[in-house]
Amino acid sequence: MFVLDPEIYRRYRDQVLALCNSFQRIGQRGFSDREIAERLGLEERVVTEIRCVAERDMYGLDEWQRAIEFKRRVSREWQAAALKRPDLKEPPKPPEP
Amino acid sequence: MAHLPEDARHRLRDVALKAGAVVCGVADAAAFEKHAPAGHRPADFLPGARAVIVVGGAAPRAGDWQASPWVLQTMGTTERIQGVGRRLAQYVEAEFGYYALYLPPGTESGSNPFVSLMLAAELAGLGSRSLAGPVLNREHGFLYWSAVATTAPLPVDGPEDEGACPAPACRQMWERERTTPCLSVCPIDGGGCLGGELVNGRPVRHSYDRDRCATRVHTHWIGGFQQVLEATLNEPDREKRKMMLYGDYFTRTLWALTYSSTNMAQCFECLRVCPAAHGLRPLE
Numbered sequence: 001m002f003v004l005d006p007e008i009y010r011r012y013r014d015q016v017l018a019l020c021n022s023f024q025r026i027g028q029r030g031f032s033d034r035e036i037a038e039r040l041g042l043e044e045r046v047v048t049e050i051r052c053v054a055e056r057d058m059y060g061l062d063e064w065q066r067a068i069e070f071k072r073r074v075s076r077e078w079q080a081a082a083l084k085r086p087d088l089k090e091p092p093k094p095p096e097p
Numbered sequence: 098m099a100h101l102p103e104d105a106r107h108r109l110r111d112v113a114l115k116a117g118a119v120v121c122g123v124a125d126a127a128a129f130e131k132h133a134p135a136g137h138r139p140a141d142f143l144p145g146a147r148a149v150i151v152v153g154g155a156a157p158r159a160g161d162w163q164a165s166p167w168v169l170q171t172m173g174t175t176e177r178i179q180g181v182g183r184r185l186a187q188y189v190e191a192e193f194g195y196y197a198l199y200l201p202p203g204t205e206s207g208s209n210p211f212v213s214l215m216l217a218a219e220l221a222g223l224g225s226r227s228l229a230g231p232v233l234n235r236e237h238g239f240l241y242w243s244a245v246a247t248t249a250p251l252p253v254d255g256p257e258d259e260g261a262c263p264a265p266a267c268r269q270m271w272e273r274e275r276t277t278p279c280l281s282v283c284p285i286d287g288g289g290c291l292g293g294e295l296v297n298g299r300p301v302r303h304s305y306d307r308d309r310c311a312t313r314v315h316t317h318w319i320g321g322f323q324q325v326l327e328a329t330l331n332e333p334d335r336e337k338r339k340m341m342l343y344g345d346y347f348t349r350t351l352w353a354l355t356y357s358s359t360n361m362a363q364c365f366e367c368l369r370v371c372p373a374a375h376g377l378r379p380l381e
Contacts, residue, residue: 021209026226026293026302032134033206052207058308061324065346066288067313067364071166074282074366079163 004049008042013057015040016050022058099194101249109150109251112188116181118152119237122221125149125253126246129216137205137212139246143198146246148253150189151214151221152181153240157365162375170363171356175202175241182243195249202243208307214242221253225260227374228293228300229279229367230310233261239374262300264372271295278370283313291367313364317346317353325350 017023019039021030033051037044073090080088102108106123113121126146129138139146155177161169182199189197205211215232218224224232224240234240238261267277271294274281283289285304290313292304311320325347332338341347353363368374 022307024302024305024307026300029132029134032136033209034136035134048206051209055207055308055311056320056323059312061321061328063309063312064316064321064324067316068346070283070289071313071316071364071366075166075369078282078366078369079165083163 002045002049004046004053008046009050009053012040012042012047012050013054016047017054017058020051022051022055099249101193101195101251105193105249106251108192109185109188113150113152113181113185116184117177118154118181119156119240120153120223120234122151122218122223122254123148123251124151124217124220124222124244125255128220128253129212132216132220133213137210139198139200139212139217142200142211143196143246143248145196145248146198148247148249148251149200149217149221150185150245150247150251151217151223151242152178152185152244153218153223153234153237153242154178154181155241156237156239156376159375162365162369166364166366169365170361175361178241178243182245186245186247189245189247189249193249195247197245197247197249200244200246208311212244212246214244217244218242219256222255222257225257225262226300226302227260227262227279227371228267228277228295228302229262229283229291229371229374230302230305231368231374233371233373235259235261236376238376239368239371260300261373262371263295263298266372268295268298278372279367282370283367310364313366314362316363317350318361318363319354321346321350322354 016036019031019036024030033047034044037047076088076090080086110121126139126149135141139149157169179202186197186199189195201211202214218232219226224234227233231239263277270277280291280293283291285292285306290306290310293300293302325341329338329341332341
């Protein structure tokens, strides 16, 4: 099993993220691992590992919890508006104990 | 070389629509070279590929769009359109005598696809990119895609001139508020995923945070599983580890993983508010 050197990961993570498809624009594609490897002077396999780890490492568990809260809130707001049922809106949070 | 019947395209479309697709188009395999990097083009998977047959369908029903994200995610729709793609690949080889490769819909590594099915749909003239991200069809809105590369010299379609995005309502909203429904519900500057604008009535997406989008689209999926696994391994308190592993988040994640692709997509909020994403026919 190929395990990436954590020091290499720390050094190149931001550059790889900036060059790949993690942040996208219409009509301007991100670079492939092979293209990034050529630019940074790394092996393609190393770039693939940096990218895969960075994709997972970009946001911590809190962001995953926020995702749940986001979906619940906006879907209920939409239902309340689309179905004209204000009662479906997310109730206000109870005060902290 | 096998002889390709003159009505080959017509027959393919018939087979696709009978199998459950709502649209079927053909992209020029060579057209991918301008847009996709080497290693992610049809000919990289099927040497000599001349055309890519693309089908779209299995859209959420109008009732699904009314439901909560937790119901919406159980539609299992990607599997249905994938079956149409597989059937077309079989049909091309059996009826026309040319090689046909069902292009794999999964990821090659990390979040990178083997071949972009959205690009295939665009090049086959079946839709165009929206500000929210997905390719929207002018008649049917948001669809799932499947594609087959083939050596058959099928007549090809070109990309469409005018897309479904922005819808007239979004143009009006932009004039009024300098935002659109999708940008407003998931703004990148407000902890969301999307940034963009309308320029001369066309969508220009400035930014899309794919990794944050993954926390929403795959909330209960592989990324979340890995996060909890790491947090649990780092947690010295045995009781706390138990709470993390037996709690709702991790349990839901395991359900999603074991149900496989019926729970793949778990966030639709940018499309839920999109006037162009739900097709043309209003329901009561």
